[in-house]
Amino acid sequence: MMELVAESEREKNSTEMIRRAQRLEPDSLDAIVEEYAPRLYGYFHRVTGSRNDAEDLVQEVFVRVVRMLPHYRHDGRFDAWIFRIAANLHRDRLRRLKRSPVQGYFEPDQATETESGPRAGRTAEDGGLAPSARMEREEETRRLEAALARLPIAEREAVMLRHYGELSFEEIAELMQTPLGTALARAHRGLQKLREWMTTS
Amino acid sequence: MDDDVMMDSQDDFHDELHDTELWLQRILREKDAAESDRAKLLARIAISQTWLRKTIREEVPPGLLARVRANVVVEAAETIRLAGRTETKFIRTNGRAVYRWALGVLGAAAAMIFVVRTLQILRYRADSNALLDSMVSHDDDGWGDAFALIEEDFDDLYNGVESFRTGDDLFDEALEDLNELLSAAEEEDWS
Numbered sequence: 359m360m361e362l363v364a365e366s367e368r369e370k371n372s373t374e375m376i377r378r379a380q381r382l383e384p385d386s387l388d389a390i391v392e393e394y395a396p397r398l399y400g401y402f403h404r405v406t407g408s409r410n411d412a413e414d415l416v417q418e419v420f421v422r423v424v425r426m427l428p429h430y431r432h433d434g435r436f437d438a439w440i441f442r443i444a445a446n447l448h449r450d451r452l453r454r455l456k457r458s459p460v461q462g463y464f465e466p467d468q469a470t471e472t473e474s475g476p477r478a479g480r481t482a483e484d485g486g487l488a489p490s491a492r493m494e495r496e497e498e499t500r501r502l503e504a505a506l507a508r509l510p511i512a513e514r515e516a517v518m519l520r521h522y523g524e525l526s527f528e529e530i531a532e533l534m535q536t537p538l539g540t541a542l543a544r545a546h547r548g549l550q551k552l553r554e555w556m557t558t559s
Numbered sequence: 560m561d562d563d564v565m566m567d568s569q570d571d572f573h574d575e576l577h578d579t580e581l582w583l584q585r586i587l588r589e590k591d592a593a594e595s596d597r598a599k600l601l602a603r604i605a606i607s608q609t610w611l612r613k614t615i616r617e618e619v620p621p622g623l624l625a626r627v628r629a630n631v632v633v634e635a636a637e638t639i640r641l642a643g644r645t646e647t648k649f650i651r652t653n654g655r656a657v658y659r660w661a662l663g664v665l666g667a668a669a670a671m672i673f674v675v676r677t678l679q680i681l682r683y684r685a686d687s688n689a690l691l692d693s694m695v696s697h698d699d700d701g702w703g704d705a706f707a708l709i710e711e712d713f714d715d716l717y718n719g720v721e722s723f724r725t726g727d728d729l730f731d732e733a734l735e736d737l738n739e740l741l742s743a744a745e746e747e748d749w750s
Contacts, residue, residue, distance in 0.1 A: 387632075387635060395624055399619055400615070400618075403618070417626070420627055420631050420634070424638055428638070498614065499618075502614055502615065520604075521612070521615070546600050
């Protein structure tokens with residue numbers, strides 16, 4: 359009962375925040391950036407393999423969000439709305455890359471691969487880690503990125519939309535324009551492969 | 560990994576499994592094989608996702624939020640400016656439309672007044688014109704009945720003829736008047 363009340367309160371606050379953001383009030387826009395920018399960055403980073411592209415795409419998502427917010431009709435699935443914009447942007451990027459085959463679909467940054475960059479694999483959590491533990495983490499990150507790079511685009515997208523967007527599989531299926539079973543199968547296959555490659559490499 | 564983080568992951572894992580189990584039970588009760596397969600698939604996905612959550616570490620570049628915020632502020636200002644311009648344009652466009660409507664209404668009113676006044680003048684002229692007067696009369700509302708007077712004239716004429724035909728009173732009276740005039744006249748008056 360208490361959980362339901364808390365959930366209802368959260369939903370009310372979220373609706374209020376979105377309503378204020380629709381009037382482009384700075385505080386609410388800040389709250390939306392804080393809530394979604396890290397998730398969007400994670401999604402784009404994992405599906406593109408590039409930090410620079412990920413940041414550009416995050417900025418582009420927010421440009422679109424600000425422009426479209428006044429016309430947005432809140433139906434309780436703001437996450438799905440934002441990640442639909444993100445997924446569409448990612449698709450546009452894929453189409454552009456198909457037309458110019460100089461760059462691959464998924465090219466991990468040099469910084470991430472070589473760990474030579476100042477931001478390579480660093481997080482706030484890393485601060486207190488011993489050098490050996492940090493190296494272990496960085497090694498794991500590199501393996502994960504290598505595994506993600508091997509994953510077919512559709513499987514990678516399904517896994518990441520679920521992970522970062524927290525979308526339901528119905529929403530993922532609708533977004534990817536596939537039947538529900540296909541979306542489930544893609545996510546399942548993708549995750550299985552990731553686990554397998556990560557543990558065997 | 561911290562104990563707290565591990566505990567959170569375990570809690571998430573248990574919550575997700577519990578939700579999946581409930582969903583699975585519901586689906587199985589409905590005995591829908593396809594849905595049941597999906598539910599099993601979803602349960603396996605949930606397990607793998609828990610693993611993924613533990614594996615993926617969030618790596619947000621320093622300053623990303625500040626850069627995004629700055630961009631959002633600029634974009635919001637631009638959107639507000641454009642919305643204001645659109646609103647002004649909307650007001651102007653509608654203002655012009657209202658102005659045109661007002662002009663149209665005034666024009667129509669002027670045309671109606673012109674027609675009414677013209678009719679009134681014609682009626683006034685008709686009152687002072689013998690020919691028209693004989694053809695046009697006005698009822699209580701002031702509207703003309705073109706043949707009413709003609710009809711009255713016909714009635715008078717008919718009545719006069721009838722009175723001559725049915726009685727000599729008027730004719731006799733006229734003769735008497737004439738005799739009186741003739742007898743009263745002096746002879747030299749005839750010369």
